Amino acid sequence: xxxxxxxxxxxxxxxxxxxxxxxxxxxxxxxxxxxxxxxxxxxxxxxxxxxxxxxxxxxxxxxxxxxxxxxxxxxxxxxxxxxxxxxxxxxxxxxxxxxxxxxxxxxxxxxxxxxxxxxxxxxxxxxxxxxxxxxxxxxxxxxxxxxxxxxxxxxxxxxxxxxxxxxxxxxxxxxxxxxxxxxxxxxxxxxxxxxxxxxxxxxxxxxxxxxxxxxx
Numbered sequence: 746x747x748x749x750x751x752x753x754x755x756x757x758x759x760x761x762x763x764x765x766x767x768x769x770x771x772x773x774x775x776x777x778x779x780x781x782x783x784x785x786x787x788x789x790x791x792x793x794x795x796x797x798x799x800x801x802x803x804x805x806x807x808x809x810x811x812x813x814x815x816x817x818x819x820x821x822x823x824x825x826x827x828x829x830x831x832x833x834x835x836x837x838x839x840x841x842x843x844x845x846x847x848x849x850x851x852x853x854x855x856x857x858x859x860x861x862x863x864x865x866x867x868x869x870x871x872x873x874x875x876x877x878x879x880x881x882x883x884x885x886x887x888x889x890x891x892x893x894x895x896x897x898x899x900x901x902x903x904x905x906x907x908x909x910x911x912x913x914x915x916x917x918x919x920x921x922x923x924x925x926x927x928x929x930x931x932x933x934x935x936x937x938x939x940x941x942x943x944x945x946x947x948x949x950x951x952x953x954x955x956x957x958x959x960x961x
Contacts, residue, residue, distance in 0.1 A: 788953055793807075804848055815842045821879075825873060859929075878950050897948045898945060900932075900944070903942075907930035
């Protein structure tokens with residue numbers, strides 16, 4: 746019993762620490778920016794995972810990868826059906842190389858739909874669009890006033906971890922994004938206002954998304 750209690754305490758401490766300990770590739774100007782070509786490659790890798798799921802076959806291995814894509818960095822994969830966010834998966838702490846995360850998170854998002862509530866049919870898989878977001882520049886925030894404009898927000902409440910991205914809500918207000926994140930996590934909408942219960946992080950976002958009609 747003592748060992749179980751210690752494990753729960755340590756687990757809570759790790760969650761409370763948030764994603765700030767993630768190993769990010771750094772340059773003199775901060776986290777290395779993604780080029781358009783690198784983003785397109787990650788989208789292609791994620792798209793191949795969708796097509797492999799649709800066809801019931803293994804995903805093809807990427808070749809001639811840019812070295813930047815072999816570096817580990819927190820990544821989010823979002824799957825949209827007819828323009829509506831259907832499912833999302835992310836990897837914040839203990840990040841994997843980007844090219845592996847793009848594939849693995851796509852499979853995870855499809856297998857465990859967090860928002861749509863059910864797996865997509867093969868026909869629906871042909872209509873999805875894929876979005877990816879690479880995160881860097883984490884900072885803990887005490888409230889919405891410390892969240893920079895157009896930033897992602899990550900909330901921790903006990904063992905619950907959730908995030909929201911710019912564009913998830915129509916408003917540009919950080920308070921609305923935090924409320925949305927809490928609602929999606931199954932928390933009270935105003936849970937982010939209770940610092941004794943919720944820890945908030947913000948992060949810079951580097952985004953790429955397929956155009957509508959991107960499915961084959």
